[in-house]
Amino acid sequence: MSTEDVTSHAELKRSINEISENGVDEQPKKQQKVSPPSHDGIAYIKAEFLKPVENGRDSLANDFMNNADDDEGSSERLADGCVGGGNQKGKKRGKKNKGQNKDREVSNFKEACQLCPKYKFGAITESEGPCPFVESCKFCHDVDKYISLKLPEIESKFFDKCPIYETSGFCPMGVKCKFLKSHWDSDLKKLSFNPDEAVKNYDRGVINLLSYESKQLLSRKNNYPFEDSNKMIEIQEAFQQDYLEKHRSKQGTEDEKKLDAKLKDKRDHLKEIFQREKKNLDYRRKYILAPLTTVGNLPYRRLMKKLGCDITYSEMALCKPLMESHPSEWALAQAHKSEVPGFAFQIAGNQPWLVSKTCEAINKLLGTNEQKHFTEINLNIGCPIPLVFNSGAGSSLMDAPSKLIRMLNAMSYCAGDIPVTAKIRMGVKTDVPTANQLVKRLVNETDVQAITLHGRSREQRYTKLADWKYIQECAVEAKKVEAEYKSEMDGKIEDGTARSYNLQFIGNGDLYDARDWHKYLGECPELDSISIGRGCLIKPWIFEEIEHGDNIDKSSSERLDILADYARFSMEHFGTDERGILQARRFFCEFMSFFHRYIPIGILEKQNKLNERPSSFFGRNDLETLLSSPDSEDWIKVSEMFFVFQIS
Template identity: 45%
Template sequence: MTVNTKRPNDSEVDSEAKKVHIDLRDKGWAAIKAEFVIKNEEAADLYINDDDAEGGDRDQVQETTGKKKKKRGQNKNRDLRQEHGAIRLCTSLVDPDNAKECRFGAENCRSSHNIEEFLASKEPDVEGICPVFDAIGYCPAGLKCRWLGSHYDKETNKLLKDLAKIEVNQEPRELNRITNDAKIALQKKKYEFKTATKMISYLDSQVKNEAYMKNLEEKKDNQAEFVEVPFRVAEKKRLNFKNAKIVSPLTTVGNLPYRRLMKTLGADVTYGEMALTVPLLQGTNAEWALPKAHKSEYPGFGVQFAAGKHWSAAKAAEIIYRETPNVSELNLNCGCPIDLLYRQGQGSALMEQPSKLMRILKGMNYCSGDIPVTVKIRTGTKDNKNTAKSLVGRLLEENEVAAITLHGRSRQQRYSREADWGYVGEVAQVVQDWNNRKEENKDMSDTQATQFLGNGDVYTFEDWYAATNTPGIDSVMVARGALIKPWIFEEVEAQQYLDKSASERLDILRTYANFAVEHWGTDEYGIGLARRFMCEFLSFYHRYIPVGILERLPPKLNERPPKWKGRNDLETLLGSSDYQDWIKITEMFLGKAGENFHFTPKHKSSSYEQSRD
């Protein structure tokens, strides 16, 4: 939809100018002060596809059948592969002072063993000190580092090391790395699932009809095996979400460097990006990168996955418990609206199959050891047909879930309208009533109360307090609000709007860039990944409209601005919707993007060329 945002002439009266802004806001446009609106510029597209924010679009989602399917949605031809340098140095030589024997042999190795040739082929160093060297006292990328000059002595051909910093940073900075032995066992289908195997057999018996059973006695024996379950919720780790500052699971943009950034800005609880159970069980490297967490995240770090079958959910829960010890919670995604997962019976499709959902949660609960199980749902799958209230009632009766999160939109609605917090409050009352009855029941009083979280359109401290002051709502998950305005929890703490300067906002990006290269590496390939994910972050971050240029508060998450300029050139640049400007911003911290860098935005980016004065 295109809206005429042309401002009245200066000679027109103030009342007419106010009328224009009121009309704009009624149509979903933010009311920006007249002096900051760029006149005679056509407004940007009102609709932006935000499905990738919360458990949405996965760049590499595969059908569980293994068959290739056509990509759907915006920018389906995105090429996100990052290339290595022209000459790749063998990893055995990255540190000349501690060179290792190449396992392939110099003659058979595909990478170069000629250090002089490699150094001559490298792009010029990025200016400044290597962020990784500065943080931990050495750089694991060694000679491959793009900041090599800051920690390399050319005369002695040695990498420099800060022994004092190295001593302080002995402990691993990233947690939940699965062992190679376990990964290989998964890939060869030789991993032994001790708890899940028995539980799957029991759950299978629940879906078989009587004719398929050999005899009734066998069925009874199978059920008797699980009269006493391995773990009850009361024996699991305790969760306390009351007024906690929570960052929702976010796909693509909710990577480890971003979550680490949010911890520095006041977040209490973070979640890994949504993982898929089948690739986890296949030992896929990319999938096992998702449960990794920075040490600052634990305790308070949750792993989220999507599952369509009870067998895959039970096995995934067991292996997460056994191989990734630094996990506070295991969250089942029953809200993802993406068509591909929905067709596979995963994500929001589970809301239409309650019996299947109950089996999946039961399998997870019995196989996750002491890790509590939680679930995230939507109001329903169809518009004007809310089913969450009845589903939550059944969840409480049949499962011991530690927490339930409700996103106040249906699957069909996606992000087209505001979240229905009135209905979220109604469901919260159901949970509160259940907890009250549980306290009165002596047989159930020793189990944990089920906590309830809301989700959807929380963008200001006023939104946050309005939700958390609703009876039955323990806290809220913040998703897009924390991407567009990462300092949202600082505002919650201060209980006021913070008009962050452009310099302060740039410092946040600098911190993210440093965290990104610490995670992905300082070589050409690592910087390419850091730059790509920084651009993904900027695809949300640029949408922030400084409160100082707004005519009125509060701002709303789904309001889109007319073309505007900031109070200085940097503020204008940070608000640009042109992805080429996002790349320019990354170059301030990661050096100039090379010809091999690939990035295509997920969102429709309305590029514009106008004076930035």
């Protein structure tokens, strides 16, 4: 190799290093087509699919190390919901705009002519009744005028009819539907269905709805009698006070060890008294979708169930706004009927009284005793978001194990027969992993039926890959401690005063290759299953790959069909009126921000990892190129294939 070639190669390598760190190359070079050199964090694309270098910059198309953890996201509701008895001082500060879109104006879209809800079916109906405000109503009562001023309807090759009407023969949006021509007789000027009859048989398929009466009970302070929670917290506080007084008086004496043994016996006795019969969990080799904030909404979970998922988790709900009866927070408990059985509700809180009252409300106010739609209630002890962490919830509980144990025991008692589980991280600090010791205490001192361990510390975030060796070590230790516990409690298990279920230990973090699922579980039989987060967003068909035993090269048309299903489920959930379509498009683009990161197997030199980013590339056809584009304008183009919406 000549000196000139060596220099050129060195410059190219320096250029890629600078781009990956800074996103800018200071010295432009001539346009040329090159194959990227071997470099950590870079996916290997076949040379014939690489886009030409422009202005010396071989841009890295996708940021795989970006902003979505398996249980976090950028939801603004966290700012108001995580405070409540934690570490934060109560000073209010002005809201500071952050992120790439901080200069964008956020406006609330309104129709030019807003129709009165009482007239959404074209005329006064028995189900809606007359408008109580009559002439003083600020909304339009003229249906013909409203229809004439409506924005253009959606025309899509995927949806030539209203997806809700096509499925159920009824559209709850009535004349506000963006597919109105599919169920509107223009000659008779009436809907093609009888609203009064159709509404009685209409089933949205959504479960876990909080009734109006229950909302009123929770929204009024001290109106709902939290009997189980108050009883449990009173006993816990009395025991804690007793422990502090006696331990302080005996501290440093020879009687300290004897006292600790007595207190342990008393604690075990309390556990026996408050032991409740629970449904058993069996997650052995089940396909589990990890909790996902913002993108893990109901339409997405419904899509994943269709694609082979066994267990789904809600988005993380904060206990404080749940107890304040915030509708947006209780909406996170909603699930589609296809998710049952196998739907878990994840919550986050920072105090025993708060999480116990939340569990009691979930147990008693959502569904009857004969019809519980929750497989488990999961406490998020792994959330790294600063707002949650600083309030004393999430991963900050990793450093407060005694408080955490009180929280989990209170939850277990107040949740009735619904199992309580926990999601944890390796620890808070990278060089001080604490999960191993915490797992031992959780097995011995709580009734959690499942523990999910995310293989990173809070400090790491996405700077390192998940540590699967450590996850496997913790799984082995957990099953060992459980075996010892059952050996000691043999007699009590038989008479029902000690738990009889088998602990489920689940690993989590960076799983993207289907072969790794079989590899990790094969190496560690103690590991019951693996939950997948970002891998499911990028490859929603990943459970099909796991079932197949290898990665599948999905064509662009197959991927587009998956997006069509997601669009249909979104419209069925959010509605087909203009507001509903806006919501559906918003979450569609959120989904596309991950979905586009998939690199087709056919253009890879070797299988990429989750954190590896490709240089800009062409797909094998125009559609594949479009679906792989990191440009948000292209995501909008894709969304327009399903719902075109214009705002004048």
